[in-house]
Amino acid sequence: MAANTIASRIADFLKKYPPFTSLSKEELYRISSEAVVCHFESGDYVFRQGEAGSGNLFVVKEGVIHLERQEDDALVLVDICDEGDLFGVRAMLSGNPYVFRARSAEESLVYALPVALFKPLIENHSQIAMFFAAGLAGGQAGLLDTHTTKRFPYQDSGSLLNWNRPLEKTHGELVWMSPDKTIKEVATAMTDKKIGSMVLCHVNGELAGIVTDTDFREKVSTGKASIDASVSDIMSTDVVTMPLGQPLSNYLLKMLRHKIRHICITTDGKPIGMLSERDLMAAHQNHPVALVYAIEEAPTLQKLIDLRNQADDLIRFYLEQQVSISLTASLATHINDALIRRVIDIALQEVQKTSGTPSVDFAWISLGSEGRSEQLIRTDQDNAIIYEDVNGSTEDKEKVKQYFLQLGSKANDMLAEAGFEYCPADMMAGNPQWCQPLSEWKQYFSGWIRQPQEKALMLSTIFFDYRRVYGSEALLVQLKDHVKKEVLEESIFLNFLAKNALKNPPPLSFFKNLVVERSGEHQDEFDIKARAMMPFVDIARVLSLDIGQLDEMNTVARYHLLAREEPKRKELYHAAADSYEYLMRIRALNGFTHHDSGRFISIENLGKLDRQILRNTFEPIYQLQQMLELRYQLSYFN
Amino acid sequence: MGLLSKIFGKTPSGDLPPFARSYMEACRDIDQKVPIEKARFVVFDTETTSLEVKEARLLSISAVSCTHNQIEVSSALDCYVAWGDDVRPENIAIHGITKRQSDTGLQPEEVIEVFLDYIKDAVLVAHHIDFDISMVNNVLNKYYPGLKIKNLLLDTAQLAIRLEQPRMSSTATNPKDYTLDALMGRYGIDPLERHTALGDAYSTAELLIRLLPKLRRRGLKRVGDFIR
Numbered sequence: 001m002a003a004n005t006i007a008s009r010i011a012d013f014l015k016k017y018p019p020f021t022s023l024s025k026e027e028l029y030r031i032s033s034e035a036v037v038c039h040f041e042s043g044d045y046v047f048r049q050g051e052a053g054s055g056n057l058f059v060v061k062e063g064v065i066h067l068e069r070q071e072d073d074a075l076v077l078v079d080i081c082d083e084g085d086l087f088g089v090r091a092m093l094s095g096n097p098y099v100f101r102a103r104s105a106e107e108s109l110v111y112a113l114p115v116a117l118f119k120p121l122i123e124n125h126s127q128i129a130m131f132f133a134a135g136l137a138g139g140q141a142g143l144l145d146t147h148t149t150k151r152f153p154y155q156d157s158g159s160l161l162n163w164n165r166p167l168e169k170t171h172g173e174l175v176w177m178s179p180d181k182t183i184k185e186v187a188t189a190m191t192d193k194k195i196g197s198m199v200l201c202h203v204n205g206e207l208a209g210i211v212t213d214t215d216f217r218e219k220v221s222t223g224k225a226s227i228d229a230s231v232s233d234i235m236s237t238d239v240v241t242m243p244l245g246q247p248l249s250n251y252l253l254k255m256l257r258h259k260i261r262h263i264c265i266t267t268d269g270k271p272i273g274m275l276s277e278r279d280l281m282a283a284h285q286n287h288p289v290a291l292v293y294a295i296e297e298a299p300t301l302q303k304l305i306d307l308r309n310q311a312d313d314l315i316r317f318y319l320e321q322q323v324s325i326s327l328t329a330s331l332a333t334h335i336n337d338a339l340i341r342r343v344i345d346i347a348l349q350e351v352q353k354t355s356g357t358p359s360v361d362f363a364w365i366s367l368g369s370e371g372r373s374e375q376l377i378r379t380d381q382d383n384a385i386i387y388e389d390v391n392g393s394t395e396d397k398e399k400v401k402q403y404f405l406q407l408g409s410k411a412n413d414m415l416a417e418a419g420f421e422y423c424p425a426d427m428m429a430g431n432p433q434w435c436q437p438l439s440e441w442k443q444y445f446s447g448w449i450r451q452p453q454e455k456a457l458m459l460s461t462i463f464f465d466y467r468r469v470y471g472s473e474a475l476l477v478q479l480k481d482h483v484k485k486e487v488l489e490e491s492i493f494l495n496f497l498a499k500n501a502l503k504n505p506p507p508l509s510f511f512k513n514l515v516v517e518r519s520g521e522h523q524d525e526f527d528i529k530a531r532a533m534m535p536f537v538d539i540a541r542v543l544s545l546d547i548g549q550l551d552e553m554n555t556v557a558r559y560h561l562l563a564r565e566e567p568k569r570k571e572l573y574h575a576a577a578d579s580y581e582y583l584m585r586i587r588a589l590n591g592f593t594h595h596d597s598g599r600f601i602s603i604e605n606l607g608k609l610d611r612q613i614l615r616n617t618f619e620p621i622y623q624l625q626q627m628l629e630l631r632y633q634l635s636y637f638n
Numbered sequence: 639m640g641l642l643s644k645i646f647g648k649t650p651s652g653d654l655p656p657f658a659r660s661y662m663e664a665c666r667d668i669d670q671k672v673p674i675e676k677a678r679f680v681v682f683d684t685e686t687t688s689l690e691v692k693e694a695r696l697l698s699i700s701a702v703s704c705t706h707n708q709i710e711v712s713s714a715l716d717c718y719v720a721w722g723d724d725v726r727p728e729n730i731a732i733h734g735i736t737k738r739q740s741d742t743g744l745q746p747e748e749v750i751e752v753f754l755d756y757i758k759d760a761v762l763v764a765h766h767i768d769f770d771i772s773m774v775n776n777v778l779n780k781y782y783p784g785l786k787i788k789n790l791l792l793d794t795a796q797l798a799i800r801l802e803q804p805r806m807s808s809t810a811t812n813p814k815d816y817t818l819d820a821l822m823g824r825y826g827i828d829p830l831e832r833h834t835a836l837g838d839a840y841s842t843a844e845l846l847i848r849l850l851p852k853l854r855r856r857g858l859k860r861v862g863d864f865i866r
Contacts, residue, residue, distance in 0.1 A: 005831045006702070006711050006840050037709040039847035062826070107848070112708070 007033035010111060013061065017084035018612075022125055036112040037061070040104035047088065049101040056112035058088045063108025069100040080105070085612070166245045170265045170273025176201045179208040179232040183220055186211060186231045197262055197274070200235055205270045209235035212262075241266045242275075249317075252280055256323050288314060288331050295338040304342055305418045308378075311335045315376055316592045325581035326556060333373040337469050339418060340366070340383075340411075344470045347410035355403055360388035362404055363471035364411075367427065371465040372537070372553045376588035379597045381412065381420040382427045382462060384434040386441050386475050401435065408435050427462060438475055442482045449486045452496035460497060464541055465553045480550050487545050494546055498632040501538035502625050504531055525600040528587050532614070535621045536580045539628060555580050572623055579617035586610060658785055661754040665788035670862030674850055677861050679704040679792070680760040681843035682715075683835045684770045691772045695721070698743070699753055699774070700835035703760070707847045709840070715756050716836045718743030747781055761861055762789040765818045765842045790865055794821070794842055797849045797864070804856070821845055 010032035014020040020028060036056070040046060040063070047054055049070055058065075060081050067078040067087060078100050081087050087102060175193060177186055179200040190198050190213075197212040211231055219225050219234040241264045242251060251263055261277045277289075291311055298304045311332070318328040344364055367382035369375045385404050390397045408429030416422050429435050436444070448456040448463070464483075468476045487493060540558040544550070547565050552558055556577045563573035586606075591598020606614065629635060654662070682701035688694035696719055703713035720743035744752065753774070764770045771787050778785040795816045803811055814820065818841060822829060827844045831837030858864055 004716070005834060005836050006714055009830050010711065033712055035711045037711065037844070037847075039707050039844075039851070041851045044851075109844075 007035070010035050010037075013084075014059065014111075017059070017086070019086075019125075023121065027121065031113055031117050034114050034117060038110045038112055040065075040108045040110065042104055042106050044104045046102035046104065046110060047098050049099065050097050052097050053095060053115075054088070054112070055115050056088065057086060057115060057118060058102070059111045059113065060085050060087075061109040061111055063110075064105040065108055065110065066103050066105045067100050068103060166247055167251060167265070167275070168244070170244070170275055170279075172273065174199060174271055174273045176271070177231070178203065179230065179235060181231050182228050183216075183225060183231050183234060184227040187216060187220075187227070198231075199239075199264060199271055199274065200231060201271060207239060207241065207264065207266070207269075207271045208232065209237040210239045210262075210264065211235045239264050241271070243267060244272070248280060251275055252277075253323065255280075256327065288335070292334055292338045295335065295342055298342055301343075301346060301414055301417060304339055304414075308335070308339055308418050312378075312592070315588070319376070319585055319589055319592075325584050329374055329376055329554075329584065332376050333370075336370060336375060336378075337366075340364070340415065340469050343411050343414045343418070344407070347407055347414060350410060351403065351407050355406070358387075358403060358407075359400060360390060361472040361475060362387035363468050363473070363475045364429065365466045365476070366469050367466050368462050369465075371467040372555055373467065374555060374584060376584060377591040377598055378419045379421070380423045381415050382423050383408075383412075383415075383429045383469075384427070384463075384466070385429040385436075386479065387435075387437050388472070388475065389437045389439050397437075400437075401432070404435050405430060405432060438478060441479055445479070445483050446486050449483075449490050449493045452493050457496060457500045461500070461538060461541070464545070465537075467553055484548060484550055488548070494542055495632045495634070497538075497542045497545070498628045499634050501535065501542055502628060502634065504535050525602050526614075527599060528583060528590075528601045528614075529597075529599040532617060532621065533580065533583050533587065535625065536576055536583070539621075539624045540576070542628070569627075572620060572627075576620040576624060579620050582613060582617055586614065654782055654785060655751075657751050657755060658782055661758055662785075662788065664758045668788075668790055670790065670860065670865065672861045673859055674854060674861060674864070675706055677705070678760045679763050679843075679846060680757045680789075681763040681794075681839050681846055682757075682770065683764060683839040683842060684773050685835045686773055689769070691769065691776065694773060694776075696746075696749075696773050696777050698835045699749060700839045701753075701756060702836075702839055702843045703756075704763075704843050704846060707850060709843045709847065714836060714840070715752070717749045717752060719746055719749050720744060721746070746777060750778060750781060757787075757789055760789060761792055762787065763792040763794060763842065763846055765794045765821075765838070765845070767791050767793040790861060792846075792864055794818075794845050794849065797846070797853065801849055801852055801856070818842060818845070825849075 007029055011025070011028040014032065015023070015025075015028055020031075023031075038046070038058075046058060046065060049068075060083055062083065065081045065085075065087065067081065069076045069078050079087070081102075088098070175195060176199040177189060179202070181200075186198050186200075190196070197210055199210055200208040202208050209232065211234060215234045215236065220227060225233050240254065240258055240260055240262075242254060244265055244267050254263060255261060255277055263275045264271050265273050265275050291307060291314065295304060295307050298307060315328060315332050315335075318331065319325075348358075363386045365371065365384050365386060367384060369379060370382060385408050387400065387404050390400045408431075410430075412422065412428045412430040422428065427434055445463070448460045452460070466476075537555050540555045540562070543562050544552070544558045547562070549558070549561055549565075552561055559573045559577035559580070563570040563577075566573070586601065587598040589598070590601050601614075680701050680703055682699060684699050685697040686694040687697060698716070698718045700717070701715040703710055743749075762771075771791065775786050778787070795818075798816055798821050799811050818838065819829075821827075822841055822845065825845060825848050827841055827848070829837070830840050853864070
């Protein structure tokens with residue numbers, strides 16, 4: 001007898017949640033009609049640690065299930081599953097006993113779904129396989145690696161329609177030679193034709209391989225191969241090929257992902273030409289390199305503003321196409337830096353008209369997120385000027401100060417016009433307080449380090465993430481040496497900084513439905529910056545200072561360096577880096593959607609999958625905060 | 639129950655078809671000492687043309703099976719009775735059972751056979767079970783005189799009253815507080831599809847699996863403890 005109403009109802013429920021969203025109606029119905037509806041009182045176990053797999057997957061219909069792991073004397077909360085969450089996956093995939101227990105934290109209704117029904121689904125649906133492989137179900141660890149985040153379905157960016165234009169022909173004829181030729185013959189031909197690579201084809205037209213300048217450098221000049229040997233000895237045979245007729249964006253993405261500059265274009269499997277990054281750039285003026293060049297040469301502020309707006313489209317496109325965040329962030333940083341340098345140039349020209357050239361060296365530093373090279377979206381500007389100490393009368397000193405203040409204010413104004421809003425706390429180069437000679441900066445830092453009051457700590461979190469964008473590197477080196485020495489001498493400062501990094505509410509309380517802002521303009525929104533990103537940033541800063549690492553300010557890079565320094569915590573640091581990249585991505589996409597800084601996320605509008613990943617990013621925060629507590633003895637520290 | 643049922647069970651069994659005899663025999667071995675987590679419960683609901691047992695006609699009968707406090711969706715039973723045109727009830731519309739569904743239903747004899755086979759060995763559960771049992775017994779008696787439902791019976795309305803007002807007699811409670819709708823609201827049960835037999839049977843089963851653990855904590859541990 002058909003169980004239609006009940007099964008259809010369960011199917012209706014399941015289809016709202018990943019990975020069930022990608023199943024057909026029939027598949028959902030088939031799973032649902034085999035479901036067992038289980039009821040648990042608060043405190044009941046769905047399964048216990050060490051128990052053999054039950055042959056079921058579990059989906060929470062109502063209530064809350066805690067996944068807990070017994071470790072020696074401690075009980076560790078692994079995950080909290082609420083409505084729509086799937087758990088019990090690991091035992092299903094591995095066939096091993098449960099590695100943690102599932103306990104009902106309140107009266108709960110759980111659907112048990114037979115594993116046998118999932119096996120064929122995993123084989124037929126890449127999304128389902130991906131979901132399990134990516135560890136997105138409850139209690140699965142090790143999520144968020146770049147391979148998985150690449151494939152989340154975001155819509156196409158409408159603003160870059162011409163990227164969807166198909167490639168119709170390659171630039172010029174294919175130049176090729178036979179793989180039987182000698183290295184010398186091929187090198188000579190390449191030199192004559194002024195090309196950096198040569199395609200090698202068999203007589204029947206089939207692709208054999210490719211040689212590039214690099215091969216000659218690495219395999220010939222080093223003496224590994226003789227110049228009279230056959231070129232087939234040094235060619236690489238795994239040539240990246242793509243057929244003609246794909247959208248331009250596909251070729252670009254392929255290059256970005258494989259970190260290559262050339263793709264061999266084929267029709268019917270036979271090479272017909274090479275497509276270079278440069279060709280694509282010509283086909284589309286929005287190429288990042290073209291943009292940076294254009295910014296560097298922009299004659300007017302207006303032109304700069306236009307170019308920067310264009311850059312947003314490009315950054316958004318990269319984000320939506322799941323190009324790695326580090327690449328996208330470094331692109332955005334390059335573009336912003338180029339723009340800032342161009343703005344300073346223009347400002348300098350104007351100041352020079354009345355006041356001549358600067359009498360001492362100076363450096364323009366970016367602070368905060370721009371200092372950490374993490375600004376995907378234009379936010380408030382945070383910057384400062386450091387100039388060389390002036391020997392002379394108070395009057396001379398004042399004159400130099402006024403000069404740089406004028407420069408600072410002009411640049412601040414222009415940056416504001418280009419969409420980088422004024423810093424509400426006035427941490428800008430045009431503010432007399434933040435436009436100072438090196439000696440004064442040294443004193444600032446010493447003061448923050450030696451008297452870490454609340455205000456000083458707040459400033460530390462901004463000023464310790466400084467990066468030179470324009471001007472003298474020597475000034476920065478001197479400052480860095482000073483700071484390093486001071487931190488070493490006054491190591492108690494790190495305890496204060498660590499304490500400060502813990503002032504955000506512990507992420508565990510976010511678990512159930514995420515903590516959203518309770519009042520004001522951003523009611524029912526989640527402050528992703530304060531509650532998720534800042535803890536990662538603050539913790540990375542403390543730990544980096546602790547190991548004397550003052551060169552790399554980028555949070556992701558800081559965690560990777562920490563992982564190298566402290567291999568036994570490698571996994572945690574990598575998880576932190578991955579989580580932070582993920583947070584950067586959703587914040588930026590949210591910002592692009594709402595034309596703001598993206599800091600407040602509406603949880604309602606976030607898909608279940610993103611909600612799960614977001615929630616999973618809190619686990620490393622929690623672990624890092626616990627680590628800090630112990631390392632800096634913060635429970636005894638006030 | 640033992641003596642009576644033995645006497646009663648013996649008399650007509652000679653005339654009954656094999657499935658009915660095997661049902662009767664299974665009921666003879668009912669053990670009230672079975673712990674509730676081991677017992678199999680069948681939660682059922684009937685749709686009828688009237689609330690007056692004497693004039694009502696059975697339209698459909700649906701049930702789900704429930705063990706270890708779990709409802710097995712695949713076990714659901716959903717039978718429409720195919721009455722001939724001459725006996726087709728007039729007010730069929732209110733139940734949403736179309737003529738076609740009724741036509742594709744089972745013959746009354748088949749429904750009896752399927753249902754008795756399904757409920758064998760189980761504790762029968764329904765909301766206001768007396769009515770449903772009377773309806774089923776009417777049909778049984780019509781086709782197989784002397785055949786009656788012999789299972790242990792549980793009424794979810796009575797269970798809820800026992801849980802919520804243990805010291806009061808059931809007559810002192812307001813019946814309005816113990817309708818299926820009222821209890822579903824109180825226990826946070828999403829309505830599935832009200833006023834279809836299967837929808838109500840499932841909702842009643844959800845109510846049952848919420849009530850049983852709570853009553854178990856009151857010391858009601860064996861099936862017999864629930865039967866008054």
